[in-house]
Amino acid sequence: MKLRKIAVRNVFRNKTRSLLSGLAIGLTAAAFVFLFGLIEGMQQDMFYNITTYYTGEVRIRNEEYNKYEMVNPLHLNIKQYDEVIDIIKDVEGIALTSPRVSFPTAIYQEGENHNALGYGVDFSREEEYQELNRVLIEGEIPDKGEDKALIGRRLADDLGLSIGDSMTIMTQTQSFGINAITLEISGLLNYPIAQLNKMTFLAPIDRIQYFLRMDDAATEVLIKLDPGSVRKETAHKVSSILHSAGYHELAVQSLDSISQTYSMLLLARYIYYFIAFIFFLLASTVIINTMKMAIYERTKEIGTITALGMSSGEVVRLFLLEALFISIIAAFLGTLLGVGITYPMSKIGIDFTQAMEGVDFEIDPVVRPVLTAGSTILVFFYAVIISALASIGPSRKAAKIEPIEALRV
Amino acid sequence: MRKTIIYISLLMIFLFCISFNAAAVSPEEIIQKMEQNEVHDTAKVEGSMYIENRFGTKTTHFISWARGEDESLIEFLDGDEDGQKILKTPDTLYLYFPDADEIIRLQGAALRNSVMGSDFSYEDMTGGKGLLDDYSAELLGKEEIDGHSCWKIELTAKGRNVPYPKEIVWIDEDEYVTRKAEMYSRSDKLLKVMDVKDYITQEGKKFPGKMIMRDVLKKSSSTTFSIDDIELGVDIPNDFFSLQELTW
Numbered sequence: 001m002k003l004r005k006i007a008v009r010n011v012f013r014n015k016t017r018s019l020l021s022g023l024a025i026g027l028t029a030a031a032f033v034f035l036f037g038l039i040e041g042m043q044q045d046m047f048y049n050i051t052t053y054y055t056g057e058v059r060i061r062n063e064e065y066n067k068y069e070m071v072n073p074l075h076l077n078i079k080q081y082d083e084v085i086d087i088i089k090d091v092e093g094i095a096l097t098s099p100r101v102s103f104p105t106a107i108y109q110e111g112e113n114h115n116a117l118g119y120g121v122d123f124s125r126e127e128e129y130q131e132l133n134r135v136l137i138e139g140e141i142p143d144k145g146e147d148k149a150l151i152g153r154r155l156a157d158d159l160g161l162s163i164g165d166s167m168t169i170m171t172q173t174q175s176f177g178i179n180a181i182t183l184e185i186s187g188l189l190n191y192p193i194a195q196l197n198k199m200t201f202l203a204p205i206d207r208i209q210y211f212l213r214m215d216d217a218a219t220e221v222l223i224k225l226d227p228g229s230v231r232k233e234t235a236h237k238v239s240s241i242l243h244s245a246g247y248h249e250l251a252v253q254s255l256d257s258i259s260q261t262y263s264m265l266l267l268a269r270y271i272y273y274f275i276a277f278i279f280f281l282l283a284s285t286v287i288i289n290t291m292k293m294a295i296y297e298r299t300k301e302i303g304t305i306t307a308l309g310m311s312s313g314e315v316v317r318l319f320l321l322e323a324l325f326i327s328i329i330a331a332f333l334g335t336l337l338g339v340g341i342t343y344p345m346s347k348i349g350i351d352f353t354q355a356m357e358g359v360d361f362e363i364d365p366v367v368r369p370v371l372t373a374g375s376t377i378l379v380f381f382y383a384v385i386i387s388a389l390a391s392i393g394p395s396r397k398a399a400k401i402e403p404i405e406a407l408r409v
Numbered sequence: 410m411r412k413t414i415i416y417i418s419l420l421m422i423f424l425f426c427i428s429f430n431a432a433a434v435s436p437e438e439i440i441q442k443m444e445q446n447e448v449h450d451t452a453k454v455e456g457s458m459y460i461e462n463r464f465g466t467k468t469t470h471f472i473s474w475a476r477g478e479d480e481s482l483i484e485f486l487d488g489d490e491d492g493q494k495i496l497k498t499p500d501t502l503y504l505y506f507p508d509a510d511e512i513i514r515l516q517g518a519a520l521r522n523s524v525m526g527s528d529f530s531y532e533d534m535t536g537g538k539g540l541l542d543d544y545s546a547e548l549l550g551k552e553e554i555d556g557h558s559c560w561k562i563e564l565t566a567k568g569r570n571v572p573y574p575k576e577i578v579w580i581d582e583d584e585y586v587t588r589k590a591e592m593y594s595r596s597d598k599l600l601k602v603m604d605v606k607d608y609i610t611q612e613g614k615k616f617p618g619k620m621i622m623r624d625v626l627k628k629s630s631s632t633t634f635s636i637d638d639i640e641l642g643v644d645i646p647n648d649f650f651s652l653q654e655l656t657w
Contacts (some may be wrong), residue, residue, distance in 0.1 A: 075464055111514050147508075168511045175467050175489045176460075176526025180509035211508065213489040 003314060010294070014330055017293065022326050024283040026334030029383040032276045033338025034345075039272060039368035041346065043265050044370055046253075051360045052130055055258045056098065056222025058235045060084065063251035065219065072104055074174040077217035078250060084221060087245050088238050093158055093229030098122070099218040101208050106172035108180065109159055116155060117199045118169060120208025120218075129224065137180075139187025144204050148186040154198035159362070161185055173213045173403035181211045192364035194356070217387040231255055256288075261362060281294045281384055284390030295398045303403045312399035313323070320396050323383070323391030331383035334374060342369045436546035436562045442585040444539055447616040451476050451645050455638040461629040463546050468652045478539070480650040488503055490525050495534070496655045498525070502531055505655045512652055520572075526602065527632035528624040532572035540564060545569045554579045554588040573600065584608075586615050599625055606633075 010019050050055050065076040068087060078084055081099040088094065106113035123141050126132060132150075142148035151161065160165060163185055172179040181205055189195045209216060210259055210364035229236060233256035239252035295302070304314060310318075346369045353365040438580045469488045475481040477498040485491060492597040494505040502520065503561035504513040515522075520532040544564035552561045559579035566574045570627075575593040582588065586608060619635045648654065 073464065106519075108509075108511060108513050111516065113519060138615060166508045166510060168513070170506075170509075170513060172488050172526070176462070176464070176523065176527070177469075177490050177493075178504070178522060179489070179493070180504070180506035180511075182508065182510040233636075 003318050003321060007318055007325060010318075010322050011325050014294070019327055021286045022330030022333075024286040024325055025280070025330035025383050025387050026045040026337065028276075028279050028283040029331045029334030030338035030341065032279070032379045033335055034369065035272060035276075035369050035372075036199070036375040036379060037338075037346065038350075038367060039265075039269055039377060040370040040372055041368045042363060043269070045192075045367065046262060046265055046363050048372045049364070050259050050262055051222075051224060053193065053196060053257060054362065055255055057225045057229075057255050057256075058094075058238060058252060059220065059224040059258060060088075060221040060223070060238065060250055060252050062249055064249070064250065065390055072172055073216055074101075074103065074172075074212055074219065075212060077174075077219050078100075078221060079215070079217045081216070081218040081221055083328050084242065084247065084250070087247075088223075088241055091234065091237050091241060092174055093225045093234045094223055094238075095226045096125070096129045096224040098222040099205065099220075099222075100222065101205060101212065101214060101217075101219050103171055103208070103219075105169045105303055107155075107159060108168045108170050111168070114159060116169070118171070118203060119200065119202045120205040120212075121202050122205050123202075126191065127200070129222070133189055135189045137188050137190045139185070142186045142204050144206055146186075146204060147181065147183050147185040149201045149203040150187040150189050151185050151201040152197040152199060153188050153190045155196070155201065156188055158198060163187065167202065169201075169211075171212070173211075174217075175213060177213075179211055179213070181207070183207075192366075193362055193369065194365065202308060203226060225309075262406070276379070277386065280386040281390065283383075284387045288390055288394055292394050292397075294322075295394055299401060302398055302401050303405070306401070307403040309385075315399040316392075316395045319395035320388065321392055323395070324388045327384045327387035331380050331387070334383065335380045338379070339371060339376060342371050345369050420500065434560075437541055437559070439548075439560050439562060439580050439585065440546055440564075441538050442565070442586060443580050446585050447587065448478050448539075449475070449614070449616075449641050451641070451643050453640045453643045454636055454647075456634065456636045458525065458527050458529075458634070459633040461632070462526070463628050467526070474647055474649065476650065479607070481534070482650055482654065495524070495531075496650060496652070496657055497534055498650055502534060503652065503655060512599065512655060523624075525589075528622040528627065528630055529632060529634070530572070531620075533604055543567060544576070549577070551582065552579060554581075557584075557588055558582045558618050559588050561599060579591040584615055587617060601625060609639060 060078060062076040062078060065073055068076060079098075085097050086101065089097070097110050099122055103118050103120075105116050105118045107116050121133075127141060136150065137153065139150070141150065149167070152165075157161065165185050167185065168180055168182045168356065170178060173179045183201075189197070189200070189202070191200065205218065208214075223234075223238070225231065235252045235254040242252065243249050248315040306312070306315065326348070349368045351366050356363075356365045412458055421479065429459045448651040450605045452475050453471045454475070456473070457468055457534070459468045460466065467488060469490055471483050472486060473481055473483040480499075481495075481497045483494045483495045492507040496505070502515040504515060506513070515531050521530050523529070524534070526532055538571055545561045548564050549561040549564070552559055559581055562578050562580060564576040564578065573592040574595045575597065577591045577593070578587055579589040581588050586605070588601040588605055591599060592603075594600050602623045602625060605617040608615050609618035619637075621631055621633050623631045630638070
């Protein structure tokens with residue numbers, strides 16, 4: 001009790017010095033609350049984009065398709081995909097399924113070929129899976145059996161196409177021949193990913209199957225899970241059920257083993273934790289310096305209190321408490337500042353459009369940081385603990401001062 | 410002594426005859442004679458392509474009309490390509506697809522695409538005119554192919570407007586028909602090999618009736634092109650090889 005009082009008094013004895021130490025810790029904490037919010041925002045955005053547009057949380061494909069993906073092996077597909085979905089639909093954790101036929105293609109226009117990426121989709125499922133109402137900015141979703149397509153806004157702009165216009169697409173069929181079909185544009189999509197906007201179109205799966213001579217096959221079935229479901233476990237369950245039903249040619253993978261970008265982002269989080277550790281350590285050097293100066297200035301005082309009977313352990317605790325008080329106040333205010341900066345940014349978003357121009361990344365160029373209680377509390381304790389630990393060295397040094405020598409100074 | 414002189418004289422005459430024979434036939438003449446055999450004024454052909462690759466096999470039947478080497482129209486009759494047509498005019502190659510509103514004009518890199526997944530590319534169908542208009546020929550010697558003595562001739566492109574910068578062809582010495590051909594890239598890499606397996610003789614002409622093309626850059630791939638029926642000298646209207654005819 002007595003020690004605590006002395007420590008509080010000492011913190012306010014040299015306000016400038018305490019303020020400086022606190023400022024270093026507080027600003028670092030604020031910066032990391034914001035940085036972790038930014039990473040969380042990017043990670044959530046990337047997770048949504050990858051699972052919605054590219055891989056799903058769990059993906060079913062023909063095992064051989066992955067091996068020959070570069071040569072567009074449409075014949076290595078999922079035959080009677082409806083049956084496959086029917087078999088797995090009751091697996092615990094599965095929320096939505098999306099059967100797709102994905103194919104690279106060329107859009108033929110006035111003697112020129114423009115590269116594009118086509119998807120044959122079941123719009124009755126895809127409307128919910130892709131939340132098409134979020135990205136459909138004009139026009140309407142085609143019905144089954146219609147030679148119509150939804151096209152990325154940028155792709156339409158590049159080709160000078162608008163709703164009601166036609167485009168002829170040409171590509172390799174399942175049997176490695178070439179085929180072409182004309183589709184009418186029924187709607188424009190504004191995807192959050194630049195690459196999708198300038199390359200992608202969606203058409204009814206039955207028309208694409210006919211065009212590619214694929215009967216009733218799909219190249220993949222993507223699965224989204226209920227919140228809290230474990231991807232690897234669900235993938236394992238789906239795989240077991242399909243194999244017992246005789247679909248031995250199908251491979252079921254979870255996002256973790258498909259997307260390298262997502263795995264890298266997960267890894268990046270740990271790298272940022274390490275960087276934060278280094279930054280807090282650097283901020284702590286200000287505390288170390290402050291304490292060393294205090295010890296130097298207060299040598300006589302240390303001598304007096306030890307001569308009066310304070311043990312060396314109590315001296316260590318006294319200086320530790322001083323450092324702890326500065327750290328707690330600074331980390332709290334810094335975390336609060338970080339929250340104050342991050343929260344409005346999470347509503348407005350930070351526009352990286354220019355910086356990300358030409359970069360193919362599955363991320364919306366307008367990044368919205370996401371505050372999570374976990375990472376905010378983590379930053380607070382991280383700041384307090386590292387700063388307090390950094391003061392152990394100088395505190396121990398203070399405890400080693402001999403009272404007689406100290407009083408001689 | 411007299412016998413020896415006679416033997417030497419006979420040997421010299423024999424050697425002279427051989428060298429005279431070799432010098433008498435130039436590679437250009439061999440190519441021209443081969444083209445007289447294999448290129449027709451007009452022809453109507455019914456045939457098939459049997460395509461084999463690491464992913465499976467398929468057969469496509471077709472009917473085609475041709476006038477010389479410059480103009481042709483091929484229509485596919487069954488399978489995944491049913492109703493598709495390829496029109497070759499002196500300048501351009503056009504593709505017609507039943508489900509497309511537009512006729513596709515093939516040019517540039519698209520010409521290197523495979524025809525119906527076969528080992529033939531659209532580029533293989535271009536060219537026209539005579540080989541000697543686009544290539545200079547050099548006689549490399551003689552080799553036996555399937556028991557037939559053949560002239561081995563190297564064709565080097567005069568310009569860049571050809572599918573292959575270099576070809577080596579083996580032309581039957583007696584019948585002036587192609588027995589084998591190899592196509593090379595600019596860096597002298599072997600791209601394709603064509604072997605002729607069967608011949609058709611009609612109206613005094615002998616020409617390939619069955620050939621196997623192998624794209625050596627593709628793994629385990631080959632295409633057997635067979636002529637099932639051919640009519641030479643058929644009447645073809647003047648505007649037959651036109652875009653109007655393609656969509657009709």
